[in-house]
Amino acid sequence: MSHDTQDLEQEILDVLFERLSKFPVKSGALTAETSLVADMSLDSVNMMELLMEVEDTFDVSFPLNMMANVETVQNLADQIKLLVEKKA
């Protein structure tokens, strides 16, 4: 993994952690492995808000069907990274 890719991934995770910090985690601390589905109580409105912030921050467009296989914070970061890299 190149240095740049690592940087990008960390940057995305940092943004997600910051945005997600306002939602309580049901058990333990918020990490990359925290499940957005099981450990956090985001409803679809909160989720849309989060995605909008992601889109605005990274200037990408997040297709709804990409959510299908997202489970953890890391999964979401990976999808965003794909979009950012595709744009570059």
Next chain:
Amino acid sequence: MQATGSSHSLALRRGEFTTLIEALDYAAKGDTGVNFYNARGELYATSTYADLQTEVIALAHRLMGLGLEPGARVGLVAETSPHFVRFFWACQYAGLVPVPLPATMHIGGHAGYVAQLRGLIENCGAAVAMAPVEWMSFLEEATSGLTLSFVGAPEDFDRLAPSSATLPTVAPDSIAYIQYTSGSTRFPRGVVIDHTTVLANINDMATNGLKMNDQDRFGSWLPFYHDMGLVAFIMMPMATQRSVDFLGTQDFAMRPRKWLEMMSVNRTTITSGPPFGYDLAAMRVRPSDAAQWDLSALRVACVGAEMINPEPLQRFADALAPSGFKSTAFLPSYGMAECSLGISFAGLDEELQIDYVDAESMQEDSIATPLDPEEAQKSKRRVARYVDCGALLPTFEISIRDEHGNDLPERQAGVIHLRGPSVMSHYFQEEAITRECLSADGWLDTGDIGYLANGRLFVTGRRKDMIIIHGRNIWPEDLEYLAKTQPGVNYTDAAAFSVPSEVDQQETAVLVVQCRERDQAKRDALVKNIASLVRSEFGIDVVVELVPTRTLPRTSSGKLARARARLDYLGRRHAAKLLQQQDAANDTPVEEPFEQVRYIA
């Protein structure tokens, strides 16, 4: 690219047609049409009804080339796109029955969505299914192993060989579409609506509910698989030769301001949505936007689909006042897919009318005794408030009945029964369920509770046990089913319903689950698993409460008594709150919240 205009020389006809085909043939003589806006609020597709008709007829011939039987079902993943509109109308010309399928995705929702699609496709016995390219992988998975004649993306259909046969003659009493009332996989209810039926409703709504004129223009973000999105914004503008502007539902959810911007640019006169939609938009509006927009043309902002308080609407009106939005544009309504769409509308250009009644007499005797709120405060009586959902559209007959089927007088709440030309013929292939709610002489038992006062309808309780969150219908059986998939949770151990949230004015889903487990870690895991299943399948938060066995009330015949389970839950919540307040040594009395106001459509 330029959006289609709002007016043309073609004389306005308010849905007076015998079939939807005749309606599109007429609209194609004018210059109006459909327009699609993307997430950035840019117009990306536009088509006059004339151009649309040409495309639709070409596609109809390709569909006919598949050699399907007349009336065969065509499942359409109803993403907000020009494709859906084209396929919906092509099915009409080809004598096939379109069935809109949900296009909605929750986080981690892959398996749940595929199961939902498959359930609906199986239920309607679809011969053909279409999904936009981005949704194709889900559709392929959902139809794998099923015998359909053709499954593809729009582009795949466009490569089919067209039939050279002439278009079939479609009778007014043939099926125009099947509308699923909820996305339930396990308990689907496909409302069957004929051409005559939906056109009767459109004519009645356009003439009496909205009093449409030849300058009207529609604008919407509602999903095409929702009755309001489908009937009020795809069929109604076409059958009244009006232009319509669409913003995708997901784009609205992410950026609700784009909806307002779109309506400002186009000088939209008619829009609609659940109260939740107006609230979401109000939350995101910046004062600088509101000053720039012009919503002065908006004369109808229809409100329906879920229960609400007037406060969110007031917030919207306040936030958009600088844009020239008038609060009298809000039009409370009552309706349901089983009646095509609209049943009653409040008066145009009126402020919201609220009926204040004695909450106790309502709860104990189902009688809506007027009670002045100030008077109530003095005499320490509780007030319930209900919003005026207006007068019935003239083609409907109404009867409010008690549990024995007797007609009730004014101001007595009972089950709303309706009869008229807009009522569905049946639920698709569900004879027993149809018989339960639709009598031989045409009366529909809506399951909703309400009362009449001075010719106005007040809806006080929702459809049977339906859970409505953010305007979406969710069957309690579906949530209960998810709980029952957990080890140790038996067939009779779960009850789902919704209650007003303690933190805001929205509804919250609750699942009460009987649990024998004593180990706290296992109990916590159970709660977490159930909540996460519900979130991935429905995208909603649910409160899971574990209770001892034999807590859930049952009827004399052993059926789950959800309404009582709900009251019991509210009792426990109230008691817990009292206890908390005592602990806090707070001796001020607990404030009784207002009964929630409901509009339902």
